[in-house]
Amino acid sequence: MADQAKARFTEISVERINVRNPDGTVRLVISHQVPDAEINGKIYPRSLIVPQAGLIFFNNEGFECGGLVFGGKWEDGKHAASSGLVFDRYNQQDIVSIDYTDINGRHTLPPQQ
Numbered sequence: 001m002a003d004q005a006k007a008r009f010t011e012i013s014v015e016r017i018n019v020r021n022p023d024g025t026v027r028l029v030i031s032h033q034v035p036d037a038e039i040n041g042k043i044y045p046r047s048l049i050v051p052q053a054g055l056i057f058f059n060n061e062g063f064e065c066g067g068l069v070f071g072g073k074w075e076d077g078k079h080a081a082s083s084g085l086v087f088d089r090y091n092q093q094d095i096v097s098i099d100y101t102d103i104n105g106r107h108t109l110p111p112q113q
Contacts, residue, residue: 025062
């Protein structure tokens with residue numbers, strides 16, 4: 001295999017980076033706004049308190065399998081913030097999560113399943 005040139009930057013600004021396998025399968029998304037979830041080919045909008053940035057993990061087949069997300073905003077004298085580290089079941093939603101939500105000082109726990 002021939003050596004490939006590697007770009008080097010001191011700083012780079014982007015809105016989204018898609019890390020893919022050589023065959024094009026997405027494995028990781030780094031984004032200023034977490035994309036909607038896709039399960040079994042169907043798109044599910046995320047129910048977010050505030051827009052979140054983060055890392056979304058995908059398995060070898062390109063199915064979402066977790067992520068690290070965070071967001072917060074101050075508006076009209078009030079604040080809202082949330083963050084989480086989540087791991088999903090195979091081609092399903094959250095199985096393990098560490099997260100928090102704060103709405104103007106009121107901390108809430110995620111619903112129990």
